[in-house]
Amino acid sequence: MGFIDELAAAVGPALRTDRAELDRVRTDRSGWTTPEEPAAVVRARSAEDVQAVLRLATAHRVPVVPRGAGTGLAGGAVGSAGSVVLDLSGMDRVLAVDEENETAVVQPGVVTDALAAALAPHRLWWPPDPASRAISTVGGNIATNAGGLLCAKYGVTRESVLGLQVVLADGTLVRLGRGTVKGVTGFDLTALLIGSEGTLGVVVEATLKLRRTSTDPVVTIGATFPDVHAAAAAAAAITASGLRCAALEIMDAATCAAIDALVAAGEGPGGDVPALAGRGAFLLLQTDGGAAPEEAAAAMALVEAAGGEGSVAKDPETAAALVALRRSAHPAYAKLGEVLIEDVCVPRSALPAMFDAVADIAERHGLPIPVLAHAGDGNLHPNIVIPPSVPHAPGEIPEVVWAAGEELFRAAIALGGTLTGEHGVGVLKRRWIEEELGEDVMALSRRVKAAFDPLGILNPGKVW
Amino acid sequence: MGFIDELAAAVGPALRTDRAELDRVRTDRSGWTTPEEPAAVVRARSAEDVQAVLRLATAHRVPVVPRGAGTGLAGGAVGSAGSVVLDLSGMDRVLAVDEENETAVVQPGVVTDALAAALAPHRLWWPPDPASRAISTVGGNIATNAGGLLCAKYGVTRESVLGLQVVLADGTLVRLGRGTVKGVTGFDLTALLIGSEGTLGVVVEATLKLRRTSTDPVVTIGATFPDVHAAAAAAAAITASGLRCAALEIMDAATCAAIDALVAAGEGPGGDVPALAGRGAFLLLQTDGGAAPEEAAAAMALVEAAGGEGSVAKDPETAAALVALRRSAHPAYAKLGEVLIEDVCVPRSALPAMFDAVADIAERHGLPIPVLAHAGDGNLHPNIVIPPSVPHAPGEIPEVVWAAGEELFRAAIALGGTLTGEHGVGVLKRRWIEEELGEDVMALSRRVKAAFDPLGILNPGKVW
Numbered sequence: 001m002g003f004i005d006e007l008a009a010a011v012g013p014a015l016r017t018d019r020a021e022l023d024r025v026r027t028d029r030s031g032w033t034t035p036e037e038p039a040a041v042v043r044a045r046s047a048e049d050v051q052a053v054l055r056l057a058t059a060h061r062v063p064v065v066p067r068g069a070g071t072g073l074a075g076g077a078v079g080s081a082g083s084v085v086l087d088l089s090g091m092d093r094v095l096a097v098d099e100e101n102e103t104a105v106v107q108p109g110v111v112t113d114a115l116a117a118a119l120a121p122h123r124l125w126w127p128p129d130p131a132s133r134a135i136s137t138v139g140g141n142i143a144t145n146a147g148g149l150l151c152a153k154y155g156v157t158r159e160s161v162l163g164l165q166v167v168l169a170d171g172t173l174v175r176l177g178r179g180t181v182k183g184v185t186g187f188d189l190t191a192l193l194i195g196s197e198g199t200l201g202v203v204v205e206a207t208l209k210l211r212r213t214s215t216d217p218v219v220t221i222g223a224t225f226p227d228v229h230a231a232a233a234a235a236a237a238i239t240a241s242g243l244r245c246a247a248l249e250i251m252d253a254a255t256c257a258a259i260d261a262l263v264a265a266g267e268g269p270g271g272d273v274p275a276l277a278g279r280g281a282f283l284l285l286q287t288d289g290g291a292a293p294e295e296a297a298a299a300m301a302l303v304e305a306a307g308g309e310g311s312v313a314k315d316p317e318t319a320a321a322l323v324a325l326r327r328s329a330h331p332a333y334a335k336l337g338e339v340l341i342e343d344v345c346v347p348r349s350a351l352p353a354m355f356d357a358v359a360d361i362a363e364r365h366g367l368p369i370p371v372l373a374h375a376g377d378g379n380l381h382p383n384i385v386i387p388p389s390v391p392h393a394p395g396e397i398p399e400v401v402w403a404a405g406e407e408l409f410r411a412a413i414a415l416g417g418t419l420t421g422e423h424g425v426g427v428l429k430r431r432w433i434e435e436e437l438g439e440d441v442m443a444l445s446r447r448v449k450a451a452f453d454p455l456g457i458l459n460p461g462k463v464w
Numbered sequence: 465m466g467f468i469d470e471l472a473a474a475v476g477p478a479l480r481t482d483r484a485e486l487d488r489v490r491t492d493r494s495g496w497t498t499p500e501e502p503a504a505v506v507r508a509r510s511a512e513d514v515q516a517v518l519r520l521a522t523a524h525r526v527p528v529v530p531r532g533a534g535t536g537l538a539g540g541a542v543g544s545a546g547s548v549v550l551d552l553s554g555m556d557r558v559l560a561v562d563e564e565n566e567t568a569v570v571q572p573g574v575v576t577d578a579l580a581a582a583l584a585p586h587r588l589w590w591p592p593d594p595a596s597r598a599i600s601t602v603g604g605n606i607a608t609n610a611g612g613l614l615c616a617k618y619g620v621t622r623e624s625v626l627g628l629q630v631v632l633a634d635g636t637l638v639r640l641g642r643g644t645v646k647g648v649t650g651f652d653l654t655a656l657l658i659g660s661e662g663t664l665g666v667v668v669e670a671t672l673k674l675r676r677t678s679t680d681p682v683v684t685i686g687a688t689f690p691d692v693h694a695a696a697a698a699a700a701a702i703t704a705s706g707l708r709c710a711a712l713e714i715m716d717a718a719t720c721a722a723i724d725a726l727v728a729a730g731e732g733p734g735g736d737v738p739a740l741a742g743r744g745a746f747l748l749l750q751t752d753g754g755a756a757p758e759e760a761a762a763a764m765a766l767v768e769a770a771g772g773e774g775s776v777a778k779d780p781e782t783a784a785a786l787v788a789l790r791r792s793a794h795p796a797y798a799k800l801g802e803v804l805i806e807d808v809c810v811p812r813s814a815l816p817a818m819f820d821a822v823a824d825i826a827e828r829h830g831l832p833i834p835v836l837a838h839a840g841d842g843n844l845h846p847n848i849v850i851p852p853s854v855p856h857a858p859g860e861i862p863e864v865v866w867a868a869g870e871e872l873f874r875a876a877i878a879l880g881g882t883l884t885g886e887h888g889v890g891v892l893k894r895r896w897i898e899e900e901l902g903e904d905v906m907a908l909s910r911r912v913k914a915a916f917d918p919l920g921i922l923n924p925g926k927v928w
Contacts, residue, residue, distance in 0.1 A: 100700065100813040101842075123706075145648045156646060158655065159623055174904045180809045181841040182620060183882035184609045184659045185889060185900050186927065187909050191622065191655035195648045212706035216755075236564065242587075242676035290755025345644045349564040377645040378565075418647035425649060436649050440638045444916070445651050451911035463650065 003060040004040060007084065010052040016041040025065075025085040028072040029132070030428060031338055033395025038065070038079025043087045047165065047173060047204040053086055054202065054457075055171035063460045064169075066198035068109060068137035072144065073341050074426025076197045080461050086202060088139055094118045095205070102210045103162065103179060108139025108203045115208075124210040127154035130422070131330075139203050145195030147422035149247045152376025154211070156422070158194045165205035166193060169453040179207050192448075197424050198459040200452040218246065218288045219296035220319035222273060223303045223310025227280035228252045228371075232351045234283060234306035235375035238299050239348065245299065245376060247286040249326055252355060254362070254370035255383075256282055258332035259325065265335070269328050271321025274310055283308060283375075284326045329372055330383075336368055338386040340401055344412035345421030348378040357411035358382045365404040379421035382408055397428075406432065425463045433463065467524040468504060471548070474516040480505040489529075489543040489551065492536040493596070494892060495802055497859025502529065502543025507551045511629065511637060511668040517550055518666065518921075519635035527924045528633075530662035532573060532601035536608065537805050538890025540661045544925050550666060552603055558582045559669070566674045567626065567643060572603025572667045579672075588674040591618035594886070595794075603667050609659030611886035613711045616840025618675070620886070622658045629669035630657060633917040643671050656912075661888050662923040664916040682710065682752045683760035684783035686737060687767045687774025691744035692716045692835075696815045698747060698770035699839035702763050703812065709763065709840055711750040713790055716819060718826070718834035720746055722796035723789065729799070733792050735785025738774055747772060747839075748790045793836055794847075800832055802850040804865055808876035809885030812842040821875035822846045829868040843885035846872055861892075870896065889927045897927065 001009070008015050016022075017040045025041055027033040039062070044050050057064045063083035070077055070089075079085040092109035099122050106115060112126075112133040119125055128141050129148030140146070142164070147156045154160075163177030177183070177190035193200055225231040231250045238245065251259070256276035262268040263276070276282060283303065287295040296312050303310060313319035333339045346354045355371060358380070362369035368385040384401050392398040409419050409432045419429050419436050434442050446464060450456075465473070472479050480486075485505045491497040503526070508514050521528045527547035534541060534553075543549040556573035563586050570579060576590075576597040583589055592605050593612030604610070606628070611620045618624075627641030641647070641654035657664055689695040695714045702709065715723070720740040726732040727740070740746060747767065751759040760776050767774060777783035797803045810818045819835060822844070826833035832849040848865050856862040873883050873896045883893050883900050898906050910928060914920075 098811075098813070100704065101811045102703075103811075145652070147646055151646065155619075155623065158652065159619065168904075168908070172904050174908060175902070176905065178882050179811050179880050180843075180882055180885070181812075182611055182615065182809045182838075182843050182885040184886060185883045185893075185897060186905065187664075187912060188609070188622065188655050188659050189905070189908070189912070191652050192912075195652050200651075212704070214706055239566075240564065240676070242678055289753070290758055291753060294754055345646045347562075347565045347567075347643050348645075349562070374646075379644075379646050416643050418642050418644055419649045421644070421646040422648060429649075433649060438639070440632075440636050441640065441650065441653070444632070444638060444653070447915035448651060448653070448656075448912060451915040452908070 003056060003062055006056050007040065010056060011042055011049050014043045014045055014049055016043060025067060025070065025079040027395060028070050028075060028078055030073045030075055031340060032075055032397055032428060034075065034078045034080065036081035038083045038085050041085045041087055043090050045090055047167060050086060050167045050202050050204050051171045051173060053084055054167055054169060057084060057457050058170045058455060061455055061457060063457050065459050066202045068140035069111065069135055071132045071136040071140060072426060073423045074428045076424050076426030076462050078427065089137060097122050097124065099124065102212065104208045104210055106138055106206055106208060108137060108206065110138050112136055112138055112141060119210060123213045125213050126208050126210055127160050128157045138206060142194050142203055142206060143197050144422065144424040147379065149249060149374065152248060152374065153244045153246050158191055160209045161190060161194055161206055162209050163207035164190050164193055164203050166201035166203055168201050169455065169458050181209060197426060197463050199449060199463055200458065214288060216288060216290050216292055218286050219292045220313040220322050221285040221296055221300055221303065221310060222322035222325065223283045223308035224274045224276065224279040225281040225283065225308045228355045229352045230307040231281035231283045232355065232375065234303045234308050236348065237302045237306060239376065241298065241302060243295050243299055245285050246288045247284060248376040249284040250373040250375045251282040251326065251329060252371040253280045254368055255329050255372060258336060258370055259328050262328060262332040262335060269321060269324035272318045273321050273325045284322055333370060333383050333385060336385045337388055340384040340397065342382045342384060342405060342408055343420050343423040344408060344417055345379040346412055346415045346417030350415040350417065351375060351378055353415055354380055354412060358408065361404050361407045365400055367400065367404055369404065427462055430463065467520060467526055470520050471504065471517065474520060475506055475513050478507050478509055478513055480507060489531060489534065489549040491859060492534050492539060492542055494537045494539055495804060496539055496861055496892060498539065498542045498544065500545035502547045502549050505549045505551055507554050509554055511631060514550060514631045514666050514668050515635045515637060517548055518631055518633060521548060521921050522634045522919060525919055525921060527921050529923050530666045532604035533575065533599055535596045535600040535604060536890060537887045538892045540888050540890030540926050542891065553601060555668065561586050563588065566676065568672045568674055570602055570670055570672060572601060572670065574602050576600055576602055576605060583674060587677045589677050590672050590674055591624050592621045602670060606658050606667055606670060607661050608886065608888040611843065613713060613838060616712060616838065617708045617710050622655055624673045625654060625658055625670055626673050627671035628654050628657055628667050630665035630667055632665050633919065633922050645673060661890060661927050663913060663927055664922065678752060680752060680754050680756055682750050683756045684777040684786050685749040685760055685764055685767065685774060686786035686789065687747045687772035688738045688740065688743040689745040689747065689772045692819045693816045694771040695745035695747045696819065696839065698767045698772050700812065701766040701770060703840065705762065705766060707759050707763055709749050710752045711748060712840040713748040714837040714839045715746040715790065715793060716835040717744045718832060719793050719836060722800060722834055723792050726792060726796040726799060733785060733788035735788065736782045737785045737789045748786055797834060797847050797849060800849045801852055804848040804861065806846045806848060806869060806872055807884050807887040808872060808881055809843040810876055810879045810881030814879040814881065815839060815842055817879055818844055818876060822872065825868050825871045829864055831864065831868055833868065891926055894927065
């Protein structure tokens with residue numbers, strides 16, 4: 001029997017080889033589609049399915065691509081040539097919630113918002129908060145060490161995962177980490193797996209560290225600034241004052257203009273929000289915890305000192321409207337053209353310089369590159385818009401976008417930053433990884449990869 | 465030339481081979497002394513010294529034992545047979561403090577309290593807070609992923625290190641991680657190195673993530689309980705209420721009795737503190753941040769509801785006296801005999817069961833085992849006292865202590881916990897590591913170890 005026949009015998013109807021299914025897994029939310037042809041999809045129902053796939057893949061030396069909801073932005077989960085795509089989105093159960101220990105045990109395919117809904121009745125929440133949380137999975141959050149709006153205060157995914165069950169390349173199921181909040185027995189292989197983008201093993205279960213839901217109100221501020229430097233200065237002053245904001249988000253002038261156009265077209269969010277027309281930047285800030293009102297007042301004073309105009313939201317409706325304004329950025333960009341969402345991170349002090357670099361790159365390449373930034377941790381999302389005037393085949397990224405992207409990455413690295421703050425390297429940033437890591441760390445990383453996956457069958461062609 | 469001659473030529477006066485120096489590095493703060501004989505000590509002055517030692521060690525296949533202040537509790541940094549002990553305590557400079565980005569770049573030998581003193585004028589602090597902070601080094605904190613009193617709220621060492629410069633086994637110097645607070649380019653090798661106890665590489669520089677010093681007062685509570693179950697119930701209720709205490713420490717009845725004896729001998733701390741004679745447990749609790757007074761009041765109500773007697777400290781002197789009472793535990797134990805400080809961690813809900821298990825083991829073996837617990841994260845330190853009635857040679861651990869220790873570890877693992885919450889495996893817990901990790905994770909870990917150290921020269925005989 002050939003590989004596919006053996007696979008069919010092992011996993012039965014979980015195996016899919018139809019055209020529509022194979023095409024479905026050739027792309028993700030980056031907009032890019034691989035020209036390569038995966039061989040099959042297995043819609044895994046259990047750890048046993050995953051083990052069966054990996055045992056056969058090892059025996060036949062066939063590449064395996066782990067995949068969740070396919071909402072990645074770097075091509076990390078697209079099916080590569082001749083691969084079996086292991087679709088884990090059906091393994092979506094919350095297996096246990098432990099109120100006393102503030103932990104949950106979940107399968108990788110559970111959608112982040114679905115987990116939140118399952119935890120809410122227990123007065124618990126899981127901190128990772130990627131913008132994709134309504135559609136992305138916990139397994140995908142783990143694969144990319146996802147961040148989001150809250151991580152300057154509450155940490156990235158790594159800080160909220162205690163243990164993992166992982167199927168190794170040869171089909172062995174191992175338990176990494178533990179259910180306790182501390183523990184140093186052996187290497188921290190749990191942390192090593194987090195952010196490894198499916199290249200070291202396949203997560204089939206995770207023990208998550210939760211937090212108790214606060215009964216204190218969240219306080220929200222929205223403010224506009226004459227330019228993005230003033231907004232960055234306000235954010236820096238707030239951080240320097242010792243305030244730990246739950247959210248501290250900056251939108252630049254191009255984003256303000258795009259949202260203003262959306263509003264003018266009658267498609268924007270309503271409510272009592274500042275007008276963004278002609279504004280240089282918008283800052284959304286939230287404080288939480290027992291001292292949230294005092295912290296918001298202190299932050300508001302620093303916003304005004306930096307030249308911002310705005311106010312502390314006076315009621316929950318206004319707060320929701322301000323958050324909706326921030327969330328309308330992507331619908332606003334979509335009106336301008338196709339968008340490649342980029343993701344670099346720099347030391348916080350380099351935020352103004354990185355904003356300048358993006359504006360310069362945008363101008364030189366004639367591409368709109370509006371920016372959203374998690375100012376609390378120096379993580380910027382320059383969103384490269386491909387205007388209708390730049391022709392390209394569906395699923396392809398035009399050369400001018402690659403060129404602008406390359407300059408963005410190099411600018412971030414030159415400022416002491418990184419290629420990717422929270423989206424991962426995948427396929428799309430692979431060609432720059434060595435510029436950041438250097439030859440020796442690349443070689444070391446490949447040896448670590450080989451320790452897990454000596455045949456190189458796990459997500460080959462991604463990251464490394 | 466032989467190895468030692470080449471070493472002398474490479475590092476000059478940094479090389480030491482005298483008897484006193486070799487004996488100095490055969491022990492640590494566990495009280496255990498290795499019977500093995502190291503060959504030499506190099507008091508490294510620079511990364512270049514470290515590279516020179518590792519290049520020669522690779523060429524001659526000589527074991528290298530990285531060591532900081534030698535304050536470990538598991539024998540992880542004692543010189544093994546024929547090894548070169550690489551003493552990094554002289555590389556103790558704070559190289560840079562970046563106020564704006566809240567980071568510091570330090571050498572590994574800086575003592576944790578000395579770092580705190582260097583950061584204070586910048587209104588910054590580094591969260592790891594091991595009890596040994598006055599004598600242990602940042603490099604040692606990194607090697608063991610140290611925790612301490614504050615980590616339930618502020619995280620363990622891993623959460624406060626952004627990047628490392630590491631010399632690999634062959635002498636190559638690599639930079640892992642970065643200076644930004646987020647970043648997912650490549651594997652998280654920084655996290656992998658943290659807690660690896662000198663078995664993967666030698667840290668020669670670290671970029672630390674700091675926090676802004678708060679101007680809000682810390683509020684302290686001290687309370688006694690009729691038994692340790694009541695104290696554990698209070699701690700559980702406080703955590704369940706959503707309060708995140710800066711410190712939440714429980715001392716059991718045996719510890720209360722030991723401190724009471726210290727006080728009766730006129731050697732205890734003074735001040736306005738509860739009498740511990742005949743009490744079943746003492747709880748020390750601290751809240752911080754803008755809502756600290758309200759949080760302390762809420763916690764105090766839960767303490768009383770659980771049967772505790774005590775109060776919120778009315779002034780800084782009383783608060784300091786309560787903290788001093790907790791800190792007097794180790795001097796109190798020392799009056800009873802030699803002490804082996806143990807370190808297990810269980811799910812928080814298992815704290816009462818683990819307290820019971822320790823009491824049972826203590827009784828059956830006829831050994832006092834007073835317990836200190838970081839209740840916020842389920843981390844217990846059972847302190848095995850070796851009374852003068854149990855004879856043993858200096859530096860040796862009597863069989864009865866091993867036997868009691870083994871039962872402690874197995875009890876913790878059976879409760880879903882771990883061998884070591886924050887001290888590491890070193891030599892002393894090596895014989896139980898496989899019981900916790902299992903055969904497959906041991907094999908995987910050894911492959912990871914080989915990816916870093918193919919010749920097995922880095923701290924051999926430790927952990928694995």
